[in-house]
Amino acid sequence: MVQVVAVSNQKGGVGKTTTAINLSASLAAAGYRILLIDLDPQRNASVGLSSPIAQENVYTFLSGINDFSSSVHDTFVPNLRLMPSTINLSAIELELTSQKDREYVLKSRMHDMLDDYDFVFIDCPPSFGLLSLNAWNASSFVLIPLQCEYYALEGLVLLLNNILKIKKTFNKKLLISGVVLTMYEKRNVLSREIEIDVRKNLGEKVYKTVIPRNVKIAESPSHGKPVLFYDFKSPGTIAYLELAREFLKKHQIMEDNNEHI
Numbered sequence: 001m002v003q004v005v006a007v008s009n010q011k012g013g014v015g016k017t018t019t020a021i022n023l024s025a026s027l028a029a030a031g032y033r034i035l036l037i038d039l040d041p042q043r044n045a046s047v048g049l050s051s052p053i054a055q056e057n058v059y060t061f062l063s064g065i066n067d068f069s070s071s072v073h074d075t076f077v078p079n080l081r082l083m084p085s086t087i088n089l090s091a092i093e094l095e096l097t098s099q100k101d102r103e104y105v106l107k108s109r110m111h112d113m114l115d116d117y118d119f120v121f122i123d124c125p126p127s128f129g130l131l132s133l134n135a136w137n138a139s140s141f142v143l144i145p146l147q148c149e150y151y152a153l154e155g156l157v158l159l160l161n162n163i164l165k166i167k168k169t170f171n172k173k174l175l176i177s178g179v180v181l182t183m184y185e186k187r188n189v190l191s192r193e194i195e196i197d198v199r200k201n202l203g204e205k206v207y208k209t210v211i212p213r214n215v216k217i218a219e220s221p222s223h224g225k226p227v228l229f230y231d232f233k234s235p236g237t238i239a240y241l242e243l244a245r246e247f248l249k250k251h252q253i254m255e256d257n258n259e260h261i
Contacts, residue, residue, distance in 0.1 A: 002114045002115065002117050002118060002119065002120060003118075003119050003120070003140055003141065003251060004110075004114070004119075004120045004122065004138055004139040004140050004141070005119060005120070005121050005122070005139060005140070005141045005142070005143050005177055006121075006122045006124055006132075006135040006136055006138075006139040006141070006142045006143070007019055007020040007023075007121055007122065007123050007124060007142075007143045007145065008124040008132060008135065008136070008142050008143070008144060008159070009124075009126060009144055009145055009146065009152075009155065009156075009159060010126060010127060010128050010132075010155055010158060010159050010162070011126060011147075011151065011152055011155035012126035013126075013147065014145050014146060014147040014152050014155075014182060014183075015145040015147060015180075015182030015183055015211060016123065016124070016126065016145045017040065017044045017045050017048065017123050018048075018145075018182070018217060018221070019143070019145040019180055019182065019211070019240075019243075020036060020045055020121050020122075020123040021036070021045055021048045021049060021123075021221075021226050022217070022226045022227055022228065022236075022240040023121065023143075023240060023243060023244055023247065024036045024080055024119075024121050024226075025077050025080060025226035025228050025229065025240075026226075026228060026240045026241050026243070026244035027118075027119060027244050027247070027248070028077050028078065028079035028080035029077070029078075029079075029228060029241075030244060030248075031079065032079060032118040032119060033079055033116060033117045033118045033119075034079055034080045034081070034117065034118065034119050034120075034121065035072065035080075035081050035082070035083065035114070035117045035119075035120045035121070036049070036080065036081070036082050036083070036120075036121050036122075036123065037058060037082075037083040037120065037121070037122045037123065038051075038058060038082065038083060038084055038085035038123050039058060039085065039089070039106075039122050039123055039124055039125060039131055039132075039134075039135055040085055040089075040123055040124065040125040040126070040131075041085060041086075041087055041088075041089040041090035041125065042085075042125075043084065043085035043086060043087070043089075044123075044221070045082070045085070045123040046082065046084040046085050047221065047224065048220070048221040048224065048225075048226070049075045049076075049077070049080075049082055049224065049225075049226070050075070050076060050224030050225070051073065051075065051082055051084045053084075053086065054073060054084045054086075056070045056071045056073075057071060057083065057084045057085060057086045057088075057089075058071065058083050058084065058085050058086070058089060059085070059086050059088045059089040059091075059092060061083065061109060062089075062092055062096070062105055062106065062109065062134075063092070063095065064109075068109065068110065068113040069113075071083050076229075077226065077229065081117075089131070092130075092131065093129055093130040093131060096130060097130075102130060103130070103133050103134060103137055103170060104134070104137050104138075105134055106122075106134040106135065106137070106138040107134070107137050107138035110138060121143075122135040122138065122139060124136075128162055133166065133170070136163070136166045136170070136171060136174060137166070137170050137171045137174075139171075139174065140173060140174065140175065141174070141175050141176070141177040141251075142163055142174065142175070142176050142177060143177040143178060143180065143247075144156070144159065144176070144177075144178070144179045144180065145179075145180045145182045145211075146179050146180065146181055146182065146198065147182050147183045148181055148182070148183055148184050148185070148188070148190065148191040148194045148195065149183075149190065149191075149194070150190070150194070153194055153197070153198070156179070156198075160176075163176065176205055177247070177250070177251070178205050178206060178207045178247075178250065179198060179202060179205055179206045179207065180207050180209070180210075180211060180243065181194075181195055181198065181206070181207070181210040181211065182210075182211040183211070183212075183213045184210040184211060184212050184213065185212070185213050186212075195210070207243060207246055207247075207250075208246060209239060209242045209243040209246050210239070211236070211239045211240065211243065212235050212236065212239055214227075214234060214235050214236035214239075216230060216231040216234035216235075216236050216237070217234070217236035220236075226240075227240065228240065228241070
């Protein structure tokens with residue numbers, strides 16, 4: 001059964017889109033059928049996969065102009081498809097304001113359309129608004145990238161509280177896939193302190209794999225490629241492949257045992 005995962009953090013610049021792209025590509029490279037939905041008006045995930053501006057996109061899908069199949073496009077990565085974003089998406093929250101069940105538009109329009117995929121990842125905008133709410137209501141899991149710096153740690157508390165509110169009010173089945181530490185510098189005292197603090201407070205909710213601060217990860221979006229296809233031997237590639245392995249193991253356990261983590 002397909003698992004839908006919202007990749008979310010309300011603070012920008014924490015590696016959210018980078019993680020969405022590279023985890024998706026790593027799983028696709030392993031043979032899993034992946035769909036990445038770019039739900040951020042900045043369309044960074046679309047650019048990071050060399051997707052041109054498409055007439056059929058997530059905005060036209062949410063607006064009812066195009067159906068699901070025409071809004072999803074192939075990428076150069078085998079097994080990885082993309083529903084690209086557009087700057088027009090920034091207007092969708094205003095357009096949906098008067099619509100009934102506006103919090104469930106994405107879920108209702110995707111319903112029964114996902115059988116061709118093993119995992120669907122939703123790259124959420126860095127804000128708590130109607131787009132993020134739609135993503136969380138359409139998902140079974142939230143994956144949280146967390147940059148190893150103080151302000152990102154403060155934002156994590158707010159994000160976890162908001163997820164708890166969504167779980168109580170809108171989507172009772174929503175679970176936390178885990179927190180992924182990003183931009184980690186092992187020689188940096190602050191990185192180590194934040195890692196210790198997060199693991200102490202969240203325990204098994206934190207992935208064992210950490211994503212290092214790596215120049216190849218930083219360069220790859222400008223080439224429109226996941227780091228796996230930009231430099232196969234880089235530490236960034238190795239880290240995201242390891243994250244993909246850990247993600248699969250964790251999600252298989254959850255599916256088999258119906259465990260909440």
